[in-house]
Amino acid sequence: MKPHRRKKLGIIIFIAAGLSVAVGFTAFALKQNINMFYTPTQVAEGEVGSGQHFRIGGMVKTGTVLGATDSLKVNFVTTDFISDVPIQYEGILPDLFREGQGIVAEGEMDANGVFQASRVLAKHDENFMSPEVKAALDASGASAENHSPVATN
Amino acid sequence: MWLWFSKLGSPKWFYELSGKWLPWLIAAMVVFMTVGLVWGLLFLPPDYQQGFTSRILIVHVAVAGTSLAFFPLLLVSGTITLVWRMKLADMVAKNAAILGAWFSFITLATGSLWGSVMWGTWWEWTDSRLVSMLFQLFLLLGVISLRSALEDSETAAKACALLSIVGCINVVIIKYSVEWWNTLHQVSSPVSMDTQSPNGPEFWIATLIMIVAVYLFLSVSLILSTRNEILERERKSQWVQDLVSKS
Numbered sequence: 119m120k121p122h123r124r125k126k127l128g129i130i131i132f133i134a135a136g137l138s139v140a141v142g143f144t145a146f147a148l149k150q151n152i153n154m155f156y157t158p159t160q161v162a163e164g165e166v167g168s169g170q171h172f173r174i175g176g177m178v179k180t181g182t183v184l185g186a187t188d189s190l191k192v193n194f195v196t197t198d199f200i201s202d203v204p205i206q207y208e209g210i211l212p213d214l215f216r217e218g219q220g221i222v223a224e225g226e227m228d229a230n231g232v233f234q235a236s237r238v239l240a241k242h243d244e245n246f247m248s249p250e251v252k253a254a255l256d257a258s259g260a261s262a263e264n265h266s267p268v269a270t271n
Numbered sequence: 272m273w274l275w276f277s278k279l280g281s282p283k284w285f286y287e288l289s290g291k292w293l294p295w296l297i298a299a300m301v302v303f304m305t306v307g308l309v310w311g312l313l314f315l316p317p318d319y320q321q322g323f324t325s326r327i328l329i330v331h332v333a334v335a336g337t338s339l340a341f342f343p344l345l346l347v348s349g350t351i352t353l354v355w356r357m358k359l360a361d362m363v364a365k366n367a368a369i370l371g372a373w374f375s376f377i378t379l380a381t382g383s384l385w386g387s388v389m390w391g392t393w394w395e396w397t398d399s400r401l402v403s404m405l406f407q408l409f410l411l412l413g414v415i416s417l418r419s420a421l422e423d424s425e426t427a428a429k430a431c432a433l434l435s436i437v438g439c440i441n442v443v444i445i446k447y448s449v450e451w452w453n454t455l456h457q458v459s460s461p462v463s464m465d466t467q468s469p470n471g472p473e474f475w476i477a478t479l480i481m482i483v484a485v486y487l488f489l490s491v492s493l494i495l496s497t498r499n500e501i502l503e504r505e506r507k508s509q510w511v512q513d514l515v516s517k518s
Contacts (some may be wrong), residue, residue, distance in 0.1 A: 239391050247470075248318070
């Protein structure tokens with residue numbers, strides 16, 4: 119390789135390496151800001167200030183969904199299997215919303231420690247299964263919820 | 272090795288060689304695309320929760336995965352342009368940026384369609400996977416407009432090459448966004464050999480065929496557009512004149 123080309127290649131590699139390091143540090147510094155949601159454990163540990171508008175992500179705890187009969191109000195508990203946060207929401211839930219499903223809710227904590235959600239989104243995990251496989255897994259007692267860990271960190 | 276390298280950079284040589292490859296690539300693309308689309312969109316088993324909506328992901332995953340190949344491609348061609356000043360590298364880069372923008376757009380569009388049904392939202396500004404993918408689209412649109420903004424083609428080639436090299440870092444962010452941060456977007460599905468477990472062969476074989484099909488589509492489109500670019504830029508050269516007078 120000719121010297122002037124070697125020099126140019128060196129400059130390009132230097133720029134690329136410098137940029138990678140800079141972006142890496144920035145991403146690390148912004149770690150919490152880039153996260154889409156807090157986990158129930160983070161909320162329980164008081165990482166969110168009071169009166170703050172934020173998002174919370176976790177699983178819908180089995181057996182906790184209570185829908186009102188005369189309105190769209192619904193109460194449920196979201197969990198990361200360490201801490202629980204009760205959520206109240208009024209509105210239309212996504213089709214995928216069900217017990218054991220990952221969700222992301224947006225809103226704020228009220229004085230009673232209930233998360234008043236203005237929006238609820240369903241989170242789908244990385245597992246795809248045909249109904250037959252799901253039925254076979256259920257029959258053998260190993261349902262998807264049990265062997266897929268919580269999708270949040 | 273260096274002789275072979277400089278030969279590869281010759282537009283004439285590339286034009287002749289790619290002419291021989293094209294029919295085979297096109298044939299392979301048609302076969303894979305047909306099998307992938309028919310299987311993926313008509314015969315793929317439904318997901319137990321998503322129903323048939325999961326079929327959108329056959330296209331989404333294949334196009335999204337392929338769209339991440341554009342910046343590495345631009346990195347290689349950009350480096351060659353800056354260091355060795357090969358004309359061919361810039362011709363490839365010019366068309367790769369345009370194709371990459373389309374791939375990014377289709378990724379976002381198919382993802383939005385699926386998200387609107389499954390998540391209950393078309394778009395979330397707070398999801399780092401979604402936003403970094405949008406950023407890739409904007410970066411590529413930036414590269415395209417940078418080229419058209421600069422009149423001198425050699426300056427334009429250098430500027431685009433530099434922007435592409437710098438923009439490459441975004442691919443790493445897109446790839447790991449779902450692992451580094453909490454996102455609505457799910458992480459990549461691990462494949463399983465077992466037909467009785469999630470993500471079994473019934474799902475991923477069709478996806479794999481579609482990924483090969485989309486890569487072939489990318490190669491064919493890129494070769495065809497680069498050949499056009501060669502003819503246009505080399506129109507004054509003897510071999511192009513000969514080619515035109517023969518046909």
